[in-house]
Amino acid sequence: MVRSLFLLLAALVALPLAAEAQKPIKVGVPMPLSGPPALFGEPATKGAQMYVDEINAKGGVLGRKIELLMRDSKADANEAVRVARELILKENVDFLMGTLTSAEGPAVSVVAKENKIVFIAPIPKTDQLTAADKLHPYVFRVAANTTMEGRSAAEIVAKWPVTKIATIAFDYAYGQDVTRSFVEHIKRLKPGVEIVDQQWPKLGEQDYNPFINAQMAKKPEAVVSSIWGGFFVTFSKQARALGYFDALKYNFIGLGEAASPETTKSMGADYPVGIWGNSYDAFYWEDNPGPHKDYTARLSKYLKDEYPSSWAIQGYIGMAFLAEAIKKAGSTDSDKVAKALLGLTIDTPIGKQTIREKDHQANRGQLYGKTVKDPKYAFPIMKPITYVDPTKFMD
């Protein structure tokens, strides 16, 4: 009798402990979910959620489920910091995975440092996020950075038979950094190159006509642009009407994902077919390593979209790195997980990805290609697609 009473007591004491072990691992996701940047923020959170749903269906990590807590950061550094703090202090999240703009990323990185919580940035590209003076043990990036993107473009443009090159970019951190990286690298690769014009519209400019006229007056042979997202739609509509792409003989490369399926899809026949562009992903990327095809099929089903978003993959890879690091660390302690992330290589839908030990930066390249019409789709696609592996020129 006494013995069974003991057992009962022991069970009662042990029960909460067992429940503790079963509590989900909480991951805070600050991401723009309203306004124009939601265009990328929303699919990125869905990609993260798909990864989480898949891993939870297999029993989770360390026997615990992962739970995502999404918060709208409004693409604003202050708001991102506020929601990140709230996620840490009120919701007791174990990790942070999120942010989109180059303003939000570094701001949230500071919060992660203060609270000693691992923070994985899936989209911000600014070099400052992982620059030597800003780097700390808890911040990691699975996006490309401006150095890698600018240099990738230079590798491509260096092969074109052109010497007079112009640039157009928004006048803020991302636009300036990516343009500078491009100019430095192309001058190294092809010393004869001359930069004949540089235009700097303000971020979010709606009327590009004056900039386009001014640039055409300098008669460049090729242009490198980093006008991104919906802004590229506006820019290219106005540029096409002015005969800009014809004058350049389509020697134009649009960075900032100007050739993403989302953009070509929304413009359809209006897209300046023949230009070069890049993208994080493309559902029609056929000659790619095996797991991508399967990933695309799953994503298509998950998003109920025949042509699924190219941004989902960033949230997906961000969560994959986090989950694999937790597994490797055998713990959800941020110090241990941060150590596990150093030099970690994982399999992703686009192949193997490694987070470098020296700067916490993944070797995330992007897809580049010349846009062409394809009878299979009502919108242009990149063909052939080249995945530019940045490993050689990351430093």
Added chain:
Amino acid sequence: MPDLSFVFAQSLSGLTAAMFLFLIASGLSLIFGVLRVLNFAHGTFYMLGAYSAYQIVQWLGTGPVTFWVAALGAATGVALLGGIVERFLFQRLYGKEELYQLLFTYALVLILSDVARIIWGTQQKSVGRPPGLTGAVSVFGATIPDYNLFIILLGPAIALGFWYVLQRTRIGRFIRAAALDRETLGALGVNVRALYTGVFMLASFLGGLGGALISPMRAIVPGMDTEVIVEAFVVVVIGGLGSFWGTFLGALIYGQVLSFGILFFPRFSIFSIFALMAAVLIVRPWGLLGRPLK
């Protein structure tokens, strides 16, 4: 010294921008001139005009007149929405403190932009240029897209039509009278309530038309509402709030300063605009062609 064809191209691109701004800012100015309400939600009507035009084009498919049907349909739809908003909501605001009006119209901006997001999502939308206006002409060595030319001609046409209605018709007299003294006009037997609704619908129509007509030149995205309202405000502040020709002049100045500003201050073209606005506010706080408020 830049060559002449470039200067010409630059001034025409400034003119195109000006005519769009005029279209949008004239509605804003009209509402303020007659109803004495600063309608922050005017930019939202512009955005809804663009989305509606996109939607109608989707429904009708591509045809020679699809775009024009869509533009007029969108503007009419927005005018009807404006009528409903005025009848049921704005009517309660007249004569209230400016702060209430501001808060109310701002609330409308937030609500309607969320409604647009629920209907059309966050993906950017795009409308092609109408068939027949996809080409470009070459004038003095400068390339001018046909569509821009059409806008440059449409702006003054609307301005003249507007002027004619306001100055030469009975309705126009009532509208001008309502701007000056609403009580007396009411006492003389004019249905001021209906007049206000009509003016609001006309202003919404212009805003919606502006949004629909700009869709072949810009991406349709959430957030386009607040961008345009700031520009429209600058235009009416420079020209004079409530002044019709002032709005026209303000738009012309805005377009040219933006176009040529980038030659002198390549990275600060927007700065020249705000510097100009500040200068106008210091010298003539009521705008270039406006009248001082009593």
